[in-house]
Amino acid sequence: xxxxxxxxxxxxxxxxxxxVASMLVLGFDxxxxxxxxxxxxxxxxxxxxxxxxxxxxxxxxxxxLMLPAGLLGDRFGRRRMLIxxxxxxxxxxxxxxxxxxxxxxxAARALMGVGGALVTPLALSxxxxxxxxxxxxxxxxxxxAGSTLGLPLGPIVGGWLLNHFWWGSVFLINLPTAALGxxxxxxxLPETRDPAxxxxxxxxxxxxxxGLGVLIYAIIEAPTRGWGDPLVLACFASAVVLIAALVLxxxxxxxxxxxxxxxxxxxxxxxxxxxxxxxFVLSGLMFVLPPYLQAVLGNxxxxxxxxxxxxxGGLIVAARAAQPVVARFGARAVVGxxxxxxxxxxxxxxxxxxxxxxxxxxxxxxxxxxxxGFAVVPAMxxxxxxxxxxxxxSGSGLLMTLRQVGGAIGIALLGSLLxxxxxxxxxxxxxxxxAADTAGHSVVxxxxxxxxxxxxxxxxxxxxxxxxxxxxxxxxxxxxxxxxALLAAAFLPGTTAAAGAGEQRSDVARQRAxx
Numbered sequence: 001x002x003x004x005x006x007x008x009x010x011x012x013x014x015x016x017x018x019x020v021a022s023m024l025v026l027g028f029d030x031x032x033x034x035x036x037x038x039x040x041x042x043x044x045x046x047x048x049x050x051x052x053x054x055x056x057x058x059x060x061x062x063x064x065l066m067l068p069a070g071l072l073g074d075r076f077g078r079r080r081m082l083i084x085x086x087x088x089x090x091x092x093x094x095x096x097x098x099x100x101x102x103x104x105x106x107a108a109r110a111l112m113g114v115g116g117a118l119v120t121p122l123a124l125s126x127x128x129x130x131x132x133x134x135x136x137x138x139x140x141x142x143x144x145a146g147s148t149l150g151l152p153l154g155p156i157v158g159g160w161l162l163n164h165f166w167w168g169s170v171f172l173i174n175l176p177t178a179a180l181g182x183x184x185x186x187x188x189l190p191e192t193r194d195p196a197x198x199x200x201x202x203x204x205x206x207x208x209x210x211g212l213g214v215l216i217y218a219i220i221e222a223p224t225r226g227w228g229d230p231l232v233l234a235c236f237a238s239a240v241v242l243i244a245a246l247v248l249x250x251x252x253x254x255x256x257x258x259x260x261x262x263x264x265x266x267x268x269x270x271x272x273x274x275x276x277x278x279x280f281v282l283s284g285l286m287f288v289l290p291p292y293l294q295a296v297l298g299n300x301x302x303x304x305x306x307x308x309x310x311x312x313g314g315l316i317v318a319a320r321a322a323q324p325v326v327a328r329f330g331a332r333a334v335v336g337x338x339x340x341x342x343x344x345x346x347x348x349x350x351x352x353x354x355x356x357x358x359x360x361x362x363x364x365x366x367x368x369x370x371x372x373g374f375a376v377v378p379a380m381x382x383x384x385x386x387x388x389x390x391x392x393x394s395g396s397g398l399l400m401t402l403r404q405v406g407g408a409i410g411i412a413l414l415g416s417l418l419x420x421x422x423x424x425x426x427x428x429x430x431x432x433x434x435a436a437d438t439a440g441h442s443v444v445x446x447x448x449x450x451x452x453x454x455x456x457x458x459x460x461x462x463x464x465x466x467x468x469x470x471x472x473x474x475x476x477x478x479x480x481x482x483x484x485a486l487l488a489a490a491f492l493p494g495t496t497a498a499a500g501a502g503e504q505r506s507d508v509a510r511q512r513a514x515x
Contacts, residue, residue, distance in 0.1 A: 012131060014188045019123045019143050021184040025089060025177045026116050032158035033058075033109075035305050036170045038294045039162050041444040044102050051442065052220050052415045055287065057106045059408040060216050061113030062120070064209035066401040068200040069118045075199075079191045083182055085118025090178040096171035108171070119181075120400050127384060138323050140381040156309075159302030204249055211242030212405065219412035262386070262398060270491040271383035272399050274335050276406035277484040278376045281342060281477045283407040284414035285311070285349075285368065288470045289361075295443045296463045297358060310362045314369020322377040331378040332492035338374030339485035345371055346478035350471045354463050371481070375488075382492070414473045421469035427461040 037051045046054070073081040089112050096108030123143060131139045161169040218235035225232050262268045293304040318338070326334050345368035352360065383399050419442075426446060428436035431453070439446040439458065446462035449455075 016139055016142055018181075018184040018188040019127075021181045023119070023123055023143055025086065025174065025181050026119060028154045028157075028177055029089075029093075029112070029116075029174055032154040032170045032173070035154070035158045035290050035294075035301055035308070036162060036167055038291050038304075038444050039301055040105070040167050041442055042448060043167055044100070044105070045445075046102055046442075050102055050106075052287075052411055052419075053106050054102075054109055055411050055415075056216050056220070056408050057109040058113040058116065059283075059404055059411065060212050061110045061209070062116045062404050064205065064212055064401075065114060065117035066120065066398075066404065068205050070398070071200050072118070077191050079185055081118050082123065082185050085115045086178050086182045086185070087115070088112075089115030089119065090175055090182075091115075093171045093174035093178065097168040099168075140377060140384065154305070156302070156305045159300070159305030162301035201249075201253070204246060207242050207246040207249070208401075211239050211246060212408065214242065215239035216408055216412045219409065219416055222416055265386055266491065267493050268383050268386040268399075270487065270493075271331075271335075271379045271386075272402050274339065274379040274484055274488050274492070275376050275383065275399070276402045277480060278339070278342065278372060278379070279403045279406040280410035281346065281481050282372055283410035284473055284477050285346070287411050287415050288418055288473050289365075291443050292352075292466065292470055293358075293361075295447055296354070296466055307358060307362070308365070310366040311369040311372075314366045314371075315373045316369075318370045318373025319377050322374055325374070326378045326381075331382045332488060334378045335375050335382075335492060336485050336488040338371045338376075338378075339481050339488055340371070342368055342371030342375060343478045343481035343485060346474045346481055350474040350478060352467060352471055352474070354467050375484075379488075414476065417476065418466075418469040418473045421472050422465045425461075425465035425468050427465075428458070431455075431458070 033055065037046075037054065040046055040054065041051055069081065069085070092108050092111035092113075092115055095111060096105055099105055099108065127139050127143070157173060158170045161173060214235045218232050218239065221235075222229070222232045263272075289308065290304050293299050293307050294301065299307060322334065345364045348367070349361070349364040380399065422443065423440045426440055428439055431439065431449070435449050435453070439449040439462070443462050443466040446465075447459055450459035450462065
């Protein structure tokens with residue numbers, strides 16, 4: 001569908017409602033789990049590493065399968081694959097609510113990742129066929145707002161559920177939301193496809209999944225085993241080999257699943273890089289904050305969820321304001337400024353102490369939300385604008401894959417940094433060896449041991465050690481965001497979204513025609 005047809009399509013805004021319903025499911029689940037992790041750590045005895053895997057099992061599978069998911073949508077119908085993805089997410093959520101074993105919880109999260117991998121790129125891939133360039137930034141903002149609407153609802157609803165029911169209720173609540181998304185897609189979303197899209201390459205998919213999985217495993221295990229441990233080093237080496245083999249294989253294929261030609265285009269590459277680095281920072285923030293709010297500041301699950309609202313509020317406000325600001329100043333200026341604001345917020349947060357209190361946290365969380373919204377919406381819109389209609393599914397799949405890789409590495413790397421700093425600072429003098437080892441698993445575990453032994457000193461040490469690790473993590477987040485801002489200022493195209501979209505799409509179309 002060309003841009004003029006998209007403008008005349010009277011169903012486009014109703015169809016956008018179906019996409020928002022689909023993305024709401026994923027946004028809702030993301031923050032519910034973050035709030036639930038401290039409770040699950042207490043009830044299931046999960047260590048920090050196991051909590052990382054509860055989060056990363058979803059993200060690794062999600063990232064690994066988004067590229068083939070985009071191709072499946074291009075070939076067999078994007079609406080059909082969206083419905084299939086929501087159905088798989090429904091089944092995974094149901095399975096997660098029925099188990100009480102950490103391993104099975106991780107497996108259920110992986111299954112939910114399969115569903116999420118189908119939903120996310122396909123929800124974005126239909127936008128270029130539905131909306132003209134002058135409406136596309138607004139449409140991306142609305143879809144992003146659909147996802148982010150679930151973010152503030154997740155902590156509040158999840159916190160209320162955890163205060164009244166068992167931890168499995170945070171999975172069960174996904175079922176009506178997923179069912180609503182399926183119904184909306186069936187009734188409102190038109191079918192689009194590209195039957196000439198390349199086939200799904202099973203070997204490339206396996207290389208992606210195994211390469212990312214081994215890399216994440218090495219990052220998560222390194223603080224416990226040691227960065228020089230032979231198994232950790234072997235995993236890092238294996239990840240390099242597997243990912244290199246993937247890139248080499250894709251470069252030789254006539255119709256690759258991993259479209260390296262898109263990465264060679266400056267507009268797509270640097271907008272995608274900016275969105276990926278923002279996800280790295282945001283994932284780290286969302287992983288470290290709930291234990292701080294719950295274990296250190298002493299809030300219950302509902303109180304923890306409510307106290308995350310400043311981040312979500314700033315994000316939603318910025319996402320809604322992004323389009324007119326981009327039209328006025330251009331995408332490069334807005335993305336770069338958003339990243340600078342995000343860096344400032346993270347660096348401010350790194351000044352947190354045990355005695356800072358929530359007011360200081362709310363301040364820098366609000367600023368972080370504004371920075372995230374202004375950075376990610378124009379970056380994603382700019383990347384999508386470079387995609388020709390016949391590569392909408394695979395291109396948006398690549399964009400979301402790299403974003404999720406950034407998120408997975410953010411959780412793994414920043415979570416490992418936090419775990420190592422916490423363990424090094426925790427004072428377990430006088431504890432039996434088994435109790436000392438358990439206390440070092442997480443701040444939640446340390447507080448449980450402190451309660452059992454009646455040791456106020458251990459509880460105080462746990463709080464101090466966790467705040468130190470969180471401050472170090474936020475410092476790294478701030479530096480990463482600042483580096484991203486410099487890259488955006490130096491390399492992003494200096495055009496407004498509307499003007500740049502047509503030029504970038506024309507450039508890509510000409511390159512493909514010449515090829």
